[in-house]
Amino acid sequence: MALKSLKISGFKSFADPVTIEFDQKITGIVGPNGSGKSNLTEALRWVMGEQSPKSLRGGKMEDIIFAGSEKRAPLDRAEVILKFDNHNRQLNIETDEVEIRRRLFRGGESECLLNNKKVRLKDIVDLFLDSGLGRDSFSIISQGNVERIFNSKPSDRRFIIEEPAGVSGFKLKKHQAQQQ
Numbered sequence: 139m140a141l142k143s144l145k146i147s148g149f150k151s152f153a154d155p156v157t158i159e160f161d162q163k164i165t166g167i168v169g170p171n172g173s174g175k176s177n178l179t180e181a182l183r184w185v186m187g188e189q190s191p192k193s194l195r196g197g198k199m200e201d202i203i204f205a206g207s208e209k210r211a212p213l214d215r216a217e218v219i220l221k222f223d224n225h226n227r228q229l230n231i232e233t234d235e236v237e238i239r240r241r242l243f244r245g246g247e248s249e250c251l252l253n254n255k256k257v258r259l260k261d262i263v264d265l266f267l268d269s270g271l272g273r274d275s276f277s278i279i280s281q282g283n284v285e286r287i288f289n290s291k292p293s294d295r296r297f298i299i300e301e302p303a304g305v306s307g308f309k310l311k312k313h314q315a316q317q318q
């Protein structure tokens with residue numbers, strides 16, 4: 139499974155729509171401080187189901203919506219669309235391409251779409267949980283987290299390894315089954 143493209147609009151510093159095509163094996167994103175590199179990785183985590191505003195460096199979820207600049211009025215909607223190549227069926231969906239989309243409106247309403255069909259956020263989280271690409275996965279390592287891995291307790295480090303391996307998805311399902 140590979141990322142194909144990321145399209146964001148109204149998300150943090152990206153007021154106008156921007157599409158990044160991941161058409162090479164490695165994609166590097168460079169830019170001066172404050173140019174939006176971390177915002178891009180946050181957009182990735184957000185569309186994959188991130189629910190903690192704090193881990194997106196905000197106080198409340200609406201802080202991810204473009205808040206305006208000297209020249210530009212604030213926007214009232216953030217949208218992120220992520221496309222995956224799913225030829226190898228790593229995501230448990232019978233399509234060669236998988237598109238996930240998440241929108242948030244000022245006022246709080248939000249929407250998630252999976253291959254253009256409305257779904258719950260939980261459906262998207264579950265989809266990735268076993269694929270090793272979950273929102274908490276260390277497939278996405280943000281600034282400061284390298285240190286966190288090295289300084290963490292062995293039990294926490296184990297989680298860090300289990301999540302990308304897809305083990306924590308099974309553990310969560312086992313736990314949910316035992317609760318029923």
Ligand code: ATP
Binds near residue numbers: 149174176178281
């Ligand atoms: P560094 O190299 O320092 O890590 P970076 O390229 O990772 O920088 P980011 O942290 O992604 O930069 O971007 C920070 C910028 O995003 C800041 O200028 C901040 O004002 C802007 N920003 C964050 N949230 C919003 C928002 N809701 N609306 C508009 N701009 C925002």
Ligand code: MG
Binds near residue numbers: 281
């Ligand atoms: Mg940064």
